[in-house]
Amino acid sequence: MKKDKLDDRKKKVLQAIVEEYINTAEPVSSGTLSKGHGLDYSSATIRNDMAQLENIGFLDKPHTSSGRVPSAKGYRYYVNELLKEDNLSLEEIKYIQKKLEVKVNEIEDLTKAATTTLSEITHYTTVAVGPKADKQIIEEIKFVSLGQRMLMVVIVTDTGLVKETIIKFDEDITNSQVDTLNSLFNVRLKGKPLSKIDKPMAEYIFSEVHYSVGIMKAIIEQINKIVDEEDNSIILEGAKNSFDLPEFKSMKVAKNFVNLLDTKEEMLDIFNSGDAEDINVFIGDDDENSNLKDFSIITFKHTMGDKDLGTIGIIGPKRMDYAKVIAVMKYISKKLNEDNNKKEGM
Amino acid sequence: MKKDKLDDRKKKVLQAIVEEYINTAEPVSSGTLSKGHGLDYSSATIRNDMAQLENIGFLDKPHTSSGRVPSAKGYRYYVNELLKEDNLSLEEIKYIQKKLEVKVNEIEDLTKAATTTLSEITHYTTVAVGPKADKQIIEEIKFVSLGQRMLMVVIVTDTGLVKETIIKFDEDITNSQVDTLNSLFNVRLKGKPLSKIDKPMAEYIFSEVHYSVGIMKAIIEQINKIVDEEDNSIILEGAKNSFDLPEFKSMKVAKNFVNLLDTKEEMLDIFNSGDAEDINVFIGDDDENSNLKDFSIITFKHTMGDKDLGTIGIIGPKRMDYAKVIAVMKYISKKLNEDNNKKEGM
DNA sequence: TTTAGCACTCTTAATATTCGATTGCTAAAT
DNA sequence: ATTTAGCAATCGAATATTAAGAGTGCTAAA
Numbered sequence: 001m002k003k004d005k006l007d008d009r010k011k012k013v014l015q016a017i018v019e020e021y022i023n024t025a026e027p028v029s030s031g032t033l034s035k036g037h038g039l040d041y042s043s044a045t046i047r048n049d050m051a052q053l054e055n056i057g058f059l060d061k062p063h064t065s066s067g068r069v070p071s072a073k074g075y076r077y078y079v080n081e082l083l084k085e086d087n088l089s090l091e092e093i094k095y096i097q098k099k100l101e102v103k104v105n106e107i108e109d110l111t112k113a114a115t116t117t118l119s120e121i122t123h124y125t126t127v128a129v130g131p132k133a134d135k136q137i138i139e140e141i142k143f144v145s146l147g148q149r150m151l152m153v154v155i156v157t158d159t160g161l162v163k164e165t166i167i168k169f170d171e172d173i174t175n176s177q178v179d180t181l182n183s184l185f186n187v188r189l190k191g192k193p194l195s196k197i198d199k200p201m202a203e204y205i206f207s208e209v210h211y212s213v214g215i216m217k218a219i220i221e222q223i224n225k226i227v228d229e230e231d232n233s234i235i236l237e238g239a240k241n242s243f244d245l246p247e248f249k250s251m252k253v254a255k256n257f258v259n260l261l262d263t264k265e266e267m268l269d270i271f272n273s274g275d276a277e278d279i280n281v282f283i284g285d286d287d288e289n290s291n292l293k294d295f296s297i298i299t300f301k302h303t304m305g306d307k308d309l310g311t312i313g314i315i316g317p318k319r320m321d322y323a324k325v326i327a328v329m330k331y332i333s334k335k336l337n338e339d340n341n342k343k344e345g346m
Numbered sequence: 347m348k349k350d351k352l353d354d355r356k357k358k359v360l361q362a363i364v365e366e367y368i369n370t371a372e373p374v375s376s377g378t379l380s381k382g383h384g385l386d387y388s389s390a391t392i393r394n395d396m397a398q399l400e401n402i403g404f405l406d407k408p409h410t411s412s413g414r415v416p417s418a419k420g421y422r423y424y425v426n427e428l429l430k431e432d433n434l435s436l437e438e439i440k441y442i443q444k445k446l447e448v449k450v451n452e453i454e455d456l457t458k459a460a461t462t463t464l465s466e467i468t469h470y471t472t473v474a475v476g477p478k479a480d481k482q483i484i485e486e487i488k489f490v491s492l493g494q495r496m497l498m499v500v501i502v503t504d505t506g507l508v509k510e511t512i513i514k515f516d517e518d519i520t521n522s523q524v525d526t527l528n529s530l531f532n533v534r535l536k537g538k539p540l541s542k543i544d545k546p547m548a549e550y551i552f553s554e555v556h557y558s559v560g561i562m563k564a565i566i567e568q569i570n571k572i573v574d575e576e577d578n579s580i581i582l583e584g585a586k587n588s589f590d591l592p593e594f595k596s597m598k599v600a601k602n603f604v605n606l607l608d609t610k611e612e613m614l615d616i617f618n619s620g621d622a623e624d625i626n627v628f629i630g631d632d633d634e635n636s637n638l639k640d641f642s643i644i645t646f647k648h649t650m651g652d653k654d655l656g657t658i659g660i661i662g663p664k665r666m667d668y669a670k671v672i673a674v675m676k677y678i679s680k681k682l683n684e685d686n687n688k689k690e691g692m
Numbered sequence: 693t694t695t696a697g698c699a700c701t702c703t704t705a706a707t708a709t710t711c712g713a714t715t716g717c718t719a720a721a722t
Numbered sequence: 723a724t725t726t727a728g729c730a731a732t733c734g735a736a737t738a739t740t741a742a743g744a745g746t747g748c749t750a751a752a
Contacts, residue, residue, distance in 0.1 A: 029714060042726050047715070065714045065733045106512050144490050146502050152510075156492050162512050164498075166452050240608035243601045254600055255589045262586035375745055388695050393746070411702045411745045 006053075011082060012039055013049045014058055018070045018078040022319050025246045027067030060286070072286045072318070075296070079281050079322050086323035088331055092121055096328075100335050107160050107309060111302060112235055114332050115312055119238030121328050124316040125261075129271045130233030131159065131308040134195035141189055143181045148172045151181075153219075155226060157194060159307045163229065165222045170214050180209055181219075197223050233310070236261065247294060247317045256291040260315065266291055271311045274299045279329050284318050294318060298325050300333045352399075357428060358385055359395045360404055364416045364424040368665050371592045373413030406632070418632045418664065421642070425627050425668050432669035434677055438467055442674075446681050453506050453655060457648060458581055460678050461658055465584030467674050470662040471607075475617045476579030477505065477654040480541035487535055489527045494518045497527075499565075501572060503540060505653045509575065513568045516560055526555055527565075543569050579656070582607065593640060593663045602637040606661065612637055617657045620645045625675050630664050640664060644671050646679045 006014065016037045020028045030043040030050060039046060050068050053059045058074035061067075070078065088096075099117040100110070111128050119126040136157040144152045146166070151173055154164045184205050189197060202220040239261060248254045260267050270292075274280035282297040284290075298320075299313030312332075314325055352360065362383045366374045376389040376396060385392065396414050399405045404420035407413075416424065434442075445463040446456065457474050465472040482503040490498045492512070497519055500510040530551050535543060548566045585607060594600045606613055616638075620626035628643040630636075644666075645659030658678075660671055 027714095031714075043714090044716095044726050044728090045724085048725090051716075061715090063733065065731085067714070106514065140492060142490065142492065144488065144500065146486060146488065146500065146508065150502070150506075150508075152500060152508065154490065154492065154498060156496070160496075160514075162492065162496075162498065164510060166508050168452065238608075240601075240604045243597075243604050249597055251595055251597075251600075254597075255586075258586045258589050262584075373745095377745075389745090390695050390697090390747095391693085394694090397747075407746090409702060411700085413745070 006077075009039075009041070010049050010053060013046055014053055014070075014074060015078060015082045017050075017053075017059065017068055018074065018082070021070055022321055025319060027062055027069050029067035032067070070318075072283050075283045075318060075322075079283070083323055083326070086327035088327055092328070093331070095121070096332060096335065100332070106162075107304075110336065111310060111312065114302070114336055115235050115237050118312065118314065118328060118332060119241065122314060122316075122321070122325050123238070123241045123244075124314045124320060124325065125239045125242050126237045126312065126314050127261075127267065127271070128235040128302075128310060128312045129268060130161070130229075130310045132195075132272065133227045133229075134193050135308045136161065136194040138189050138192055138194055138197070141182075141185045143178050143185070145173055145175070145178050151178065151219075153222065153226070155194070155197075159304060159309050161309070163194075163226050165226050167218050167222045169218055171212065173215070177211070177215075184208065195227055197227055199224065234264065242316070245317055247319070253294050256294060257315075260291045260295070263291075267297070267315070270297050271299055271313055274301065274311060274313075276301045276303070276308070279326055279333070281322065281326075296320050296322075298322070298329065300329050302333075302336055304337070352423075355385075355387070356395050356399060359392055360399055360416075360420060361424060361428040363396075363399075363405065363414055364420065364428070367416055368667055371665060373408055373415050375413035378413070416664075418629050421629045421664055421668075425629070429669055429672070432673035434673055438674070439677070441467070442678060442681065446678070452508075453650075456682065457656060457658065460648070460682055461581050461583050464658065464660065464674060464678060465587065468660060468662075468667070468671050469584070469587045470660045470666060470671065471585045471588050472583045472658065472660050473607075473613065473617070474581040474648075474656060474658045475614060476507070476575075476656040478541075478618065479573045479575075480539050481654045482507065482540040484535050484538055484540055484543070487528075487531045489524050489531070491519055491521070491524050497524065497565075499568065499572070501540070501543075505650060505655050507655070509540075509572050511568045511572050513564050515564055517558065519561070523557070523561075530554065541573055543573055545570065580610065588662070591663055593665070599640050602640060603661075606637045606641070609637070613643070613661070616643050617645055617659055620647065620657060620659075622647045622649070622654070625672055625679070627668065627672075642666050642668075644668070644675065646675050648679075648682055650683070 013033065016033050016039060017028045020032065020037070030047040033039055033046050034041060034043040050059060053074070054061060054068065057071055058077060059068040060071045060074075062069060096117055099113050099120075115126045115128040136159060138155060139158050140154075140156040142154045142156075144154060146152055149169045149172060151167045151169070152164055153167065154162060156162050188201070188205055199220055202216070202223055206216045242248060242257060243254065248257070270282050274282075279298060279300045282292075282299075284292045284295045286293075294317060295315055296318045297313055297315050299311050301311050302309040312329075314320070314329075316325070359379065362379050362385060363374045366378065366383070376393040379385055379392050380387060380389040396405060399420070400407060400414065403417055404423060405414040406417045406420075408415060442463055445459050445466075461472045461474040482505060484501060485504050486500075486502040488500045488502075490500065492498055495515045495518060497513045497515070498510055499513065500508060502508050534547070534551055545566055548562070548569055552562045588594060588603060589600065594603070616628050620628075625644060625646045628638075628645075630638045630641045632639075640663060641661055642664045643659055643661050645657050647657050648655040658675075660666070660675075662671070
């Protein structure tokens with residue numbers, strides 16, 4: 001990697017370009033910058049800086065005679081080095097508090113409320129993804145009979161998340177069978193990670209009792225479903241907002257966006273790769289021809305103590321308002337963890 | 347309404363125009379029709395027919411010297427009077443059978459499989475919406491304690507749908523309290539429609555026992571959630587496919603589509619208004635400036651005997667392949683009901 | 693009743709032209 | 723050594739012009 005040591009004025013120029021471009025979505029010219037951006041230099045001076053910033057890869061030029069646009073590297077430098085903390089307005093703080101305090105019943109409700117609120121305040125599309133199965137510890141597993149031929153399996157994890165599924169049988173299930181299932185599964189699985197409830201484990205458990213093949217098969221099948229449920233626990237909010245952004249005038253960008261949300265894989269990779277402690281900023285690569293090319297994703301982990309409750313994130317244009325988004329996220333993140341710890345300590 | 351009695355040739359012309367436009371998405375000219383569409387008339391003759399069809403509102407002209415495009419009324423006539431049944435290919439039939447027989451455990455799974463399959467075969471966006479609360483009868487209501495301070499409420503309806511929610515308390519819940527809740531709620535609510543579980547009912551039930559206000563409030567709150575859950579039971583598949591359609595080159599159309607799926611209300615109105623017996627075809631009004639203007643929606647009710655299991659539908663451009671979609675829907679609908687009745691009779 | 697013929701309309705694509713924003717460079721100013 | 727003014731050169735975006743062609747409507751003939 002190059003040295004990328006910027007003198008003060010170049011930093012200011014880069015910052016001004018990024019911020020101006022975030023506001024206007026138009027390439028930024030040296031003239032614009034020389035007046036009214038706290039940069040008391042002539043356009044020629046700024047022009048020189050811009051040329052050098054372009055040389056070391058912080059800026060791009062859409063065409064020979066146009067203003068500059070930040071490159072992915074430019075955004076990255078801006079986010080890491082130049083970003084100044086944004087402050088939320090009193091209204092925003094009040095609004096967030098109100099939205100988050102209403103729903104205190106379920107972790108899922110809280111996640112949902114946080115996701116919605118994040119989208120409402122930032123006007124970007126927000127996504128929440130539940131924690132991965134191998135990170136959750138089984139605290140309780142319960143079989144509940146419903147009618148004669150239905151059984152509900154409820155699994156409570158250490159994070160307070162509850163997963164359940166229903167199993168239907170071709171034959172009647174007796175109460176004593178239910179009892180046996182309850183004690184067997186609890187003994188074998190309590191304290192184990194959720195991902196341990198797999199086929200071999202179920203088969204092992206069944207080897208100790210004598211159930212019909214039909215019952216065993218039905219249970220094993222549904223149990224796999226619970227473990228693989230990641231897709232089902234995705235919350236999506238405010239997708240329509242994105243379509244008001246100028247970048248969505250390009251059909252290609254709009255299509256990439258829809259693909260991203262519909263296919264989910266690329267998105268999940270980024271959501272799951274983030275650091276647990278921080279707010280993570282992913283900036284779409286310039287040249288790559290993936291669906292993410294034109295987008296940035298900012299995520300944070302929703303936690304309770306040291307337990308993972310999933311990831312909440314924003315998907316927006318690379319030209320997104322990083323300062324604002326990060327500020328809102330920090331606040332919501334803090335609020336969530338406060339609430340959770342309060343509850344945990346009860 | 348006008349007479350709209352069409353002679354045979356005009357019917358053929360209208361049908362040819364609709365079908366050609368469905369295929370090409372381009373306005374259809376008299377010349378195109380006169381050769382190679384089974385219409386052995388000169389372009390001039392067809393031109394005359396087209397002019398008359400336009401007069402009575404079956405066709406539109408994008409501009410003075412272009413071919414014709416079907417109007418909403420034209421599509422409507424085509425669907426009601428001219429549509430000839432399409433046949434599924436053997437592969438398609440096999441594919442549907444395979445997809446639907448795998449998941450036999452849960453009604454929800456079956457609905458999900460049907461929705462996915464419908465989208466895969468038609469390449470349109472499909473949506474499934476659960477039945478409304480007032481149509482479902484409570485068959486069993488069960489409170490299950492999880493840990494010391496969590497309670498899960500499970501409601502089984504006559505249609506075999508299971509709804510559940512979790513309630514967290516600030517105080518411990520005793521086993522005898524759970525028992526009381528179980529018997530009270532079951533006695534009062536079994537056999538009643540789901541929509542009956544409302545606030546007054548809960549308060550009435552609570553008047554018979556003496557619980558802390560905290561417990562009552564928490565239960566009532568979550569119970570309302572179950573009843574209003576319509577939004578949560580929406581399944582959406584294949585949204586990205588729509589963005590490959592030529593009509594989505596128009597930003598306006600794409601935006602309307604996203605609004606439709608994001609806001610849901612307009613869409614739900616149409617889904618819920620359909621006739622229970624039939625395949626319902628809604629065709630977007632020409633002039634209206636709603637989000638639906640450019641789209642058609644085709645729905646059918648998923649039933650078991652005479653019980654409503656919800657509605658499954660397709661949202662596509664007005665220029666959608668009605669024959670194909672209706673054929674696939676009819677087949678899937680038949681299959682679903684077969685399966686359900688088989689299970690019901692077990 | 694149908695069709696050939698033809699003038700007319702209007703879109704689309706291609707081409708040219710203008711306009712202006714912006715740059716890069718050079719030479720002068722600080 | 724740094725900054726700036728000045729200016730030619732570049733290139734895109736907007737506008738105008740033209741040409742080509744697809745399609746219609748109408749009239750008169752078949």
